[in-house]
Amino acid sequence: MAKKRFPSTFVPTPLFLLLLLLLLPRGEAPPIEGPPSYASFAFDAGAFPVESDYDYIVVGGGTAGCPLAATLSEGGRRVLVLERGGAPSEFPSLASPEGFLPTLVDTDAPDSPAHPFSSEDGAVPNARGRVLGGSSAINAGFYSRAHPSWFSLPRGPSWDMALVNDSYDWVERAITFRPVLRSWQSAVRDGLLEANVTPYNGFTVHHLAGTKIGATTFDSSGRRHSAADLLAFANPDRIRVALRATVDRVLLNPVPPGSRRRNQQSSAAIGVLYRDRLGRHHHAMVRPGGEVILCAGALGSPQLLLLSGVGPRPYLSSWGIPVAANLPDVGQHVYDNPRNGISIIPSIPLDHSLIQVVGIPTGEDKDAADASFLEAASNIVPFFSPPRSVFLHNPSSPLYVTVATLMEKVPGPASVGSLRLASLDARDNPIVRFNYFSNPEDLDRCVVGLRRVGDVLESRSMQEFRSVVGWLPWRGRGDFRYVGPALPANRSDRAAMEEFCRRTVATIWHYHGGCVAGKVVDGDYRVIGVGALRVVDGSTFAISPGTNPQATLMMMGRYVGRKMLAERKEKSHRRRAPWPPRRHM
Structure with missing residues (x-):
């Protein structure tokens, strides 16, 4: 007798979902093998002196900040990292893939490692890292380098590609691994190839057109493993990490009228003001020749510049903030990669998986210029009310089910947003509007991707993930049990596809911009018109690099650190060089 199967019209009842929840394996964090590498030099900010001085002050111990600080400490200089969150070891759920979605959903605690925010347009939920390691400590773990063409963008920095590749290698030796594909990821890989997303590139960290398996952290x-692990390379005697340290503003002094720097710089950073979790204020000052480097992310860095008096003069004046440098583009040119896709309850059990396989359109694809990247995951997904968008856009039931997702991300994008202050308190998220699909080009890409x-x-x-029509397996191929909206039945109906894009838009957490290179910072990431101050993070990107930015952000921290050490060494040599002997007439 044929075994009964659920019909395609089956709708899970609350009792069924509850039983499913009880039967599903719940992930546990792997055992901790020892204290983290930074344990000997990371302390609560309350333990730091009220006033101290350093050669380099790194604001934000995140994806770029950790490798930058570790590299700067190699030069023998005193380095301070100010991280507004705690250590990853304080949040066991961060350690395993199963903790990914709960971390992004359970954000009510004031010290949550995922700090929630929503964009004004459509109130699309989003999150930013608030933990040592930043967003690399809370993300889906996918690792892939930027496309080589990203390094030759107009108005961008002039990259030393030998040092770029060396910096990527430095990161990859420490924290990247080859994933093991299981049922859903393997099926997506094969499905992409059947859909002509070719060639198949196998496992690679490089950005290659076609279908590939990326690295995982x-x-x-x-x-x-996150950017925090890169602190293992730091000189422990020359670095200190202050946890739960919220920077209120960068301290700026005007450049004296007679200074030789006056023509290029109106002010210079001399330190930062930060507070510990008890509200006590601390001053961290830079020594002569030192610098403040903002690595606070695409929201935090432009926010801190504005709070410090660096930004559009009329806007700062409206808040009563003294203007240190008039930079109209601070908080402008903000972008987020819109994500759309489908989620299904598969007809067979699935292993938990985060993003491992991606499809990147090829140059031979007639739609390649307008297409988007395809990714997939399978998770035990929480359904909460009010809705919290994670991989699902509108979950509604307070239970857990195994859900498989297939999504597309619009690269670029062309739609431009902006950021502005919500208050004068650095602890408050700024107000951000991404203007999803305001540029028709992004909508075209979404339609092609879907x-x-x-x-x-x-x-x-x-086919194996479809339910069967009727009760017998030979009744037909069946259909998917969708969670949330299904794709329009007629995908050639452009109006219906565009409406689906607008209705289901979500984030893939790759927002960037606000301190874009060529507009706010120069090719060496120095803030234009301000001395001893740089920004080194995703806020400087006009385009997010490749399928996922974390690899390039970690590379960037290492890269800029190496460049800064070389600059300081060269200046030191120039100061020590003897005067040339006088020539006798």
Whole structure:
């Protein structure tokens, strides 16, 4: 007798979902093997003196800040890292892939490692890292380098590609691993190839057109590695990390009228003012020749510049903030990569997986210029009310089910947003508007990407995840049990596809801009018109690099640190050089 299967019209009841929840394996954090590498020099900010001085002050111990600080400490200089969150070891859920979604959903605690915010347009939920390691400590762990063309963008920095590749290698030796593909990821890989997202590039950290398996920052035991692990390379005698340290503003002094720097700089950083978790204020000052480097992310860095008096003069004056440098583009040119896709309850059990396989359009694809990247995941997904968008856009039931997702991300994008202050308190998120799909080009890319998602769903590789029509297996191929909206039945109906894009838009957490290179910082990431102050993070990006920015951000921290050490060494040599002997007439 044929085994009964759920019909395609089956709707899970609350009792069914509750039983499913009880039967599903729940992930646990892998065992901790010892104290983290930074344990000997990371302390609560309350333990730091009220006033102290350093050669380099790194504001933000995140994806770029940790490798930057570790590198700067190698030069023998005193380095201070100010991180507004705690250590990853304080949040066991961060250590395993199973903790990814709960971390992004359970953000009510004031010290949550994922600090929630919503964009004004459509109130699309989002999150920013608030923990040592930054967003690399709370993300899906996918690691992939930027496309080589990203390094030759107009108005961008002039990159030393030998040092770029050396910096990537430095990161990858420490925290990247080859993932093991299981059922859903393998099916997506095969489905992408059936949908002509070719060639197949296998496992690679490079950005290559076609279908590929990227690296992961979760090791073979399932333990996460993040930018915080790169602090293992720091000189422990020359670095200190202050946890739960909120920087209120950068301290700026005007450049004296007679100074030789007066023509290029109106002011210079002399330190920062920060507070510990008890509200006590601390001054961290820079020594002669030192610098303040903002690594506070695409929201935090432009916010701190504005609070410090660096930004558009009329806007700062409206807040009563003394203007130190008139830079109209601070907080402008802000972008987020819109994400759309589908989620299904598969007809067979699935292993938990985060993003491992991506599809990147090829140059031979007639839609390549307008297409988007395709990614997938399978998770035990929480359904909460009010809705909290994670991989699902509108979860509604307070239970857990295994859900498989297939999504597309619009690269670029062309739609431009902006950021402004919500208050004069640095602890408050700024107000951000991304203006999703305000540029028709992004909507075109979304439609093309979702059509390709539909092609993957119709592939032979996806058949096993469909439910069966009726009670007998030979009744037909069945259909998917969707969680949330399904793609329009007629994918050639452009109006319906555009409406689906607008209705289901979500973030993939790759927001960037606000301190864009060539507008706010120069090619060496120095803030234009301000001495001893740089910004080194995703706020300087006009375009997010490749399928995922974390690899490039960590590389960037290492790269800029190496460049800064070389600059300081060269200046030191020039100061010590003897005067040339006088020539006798």
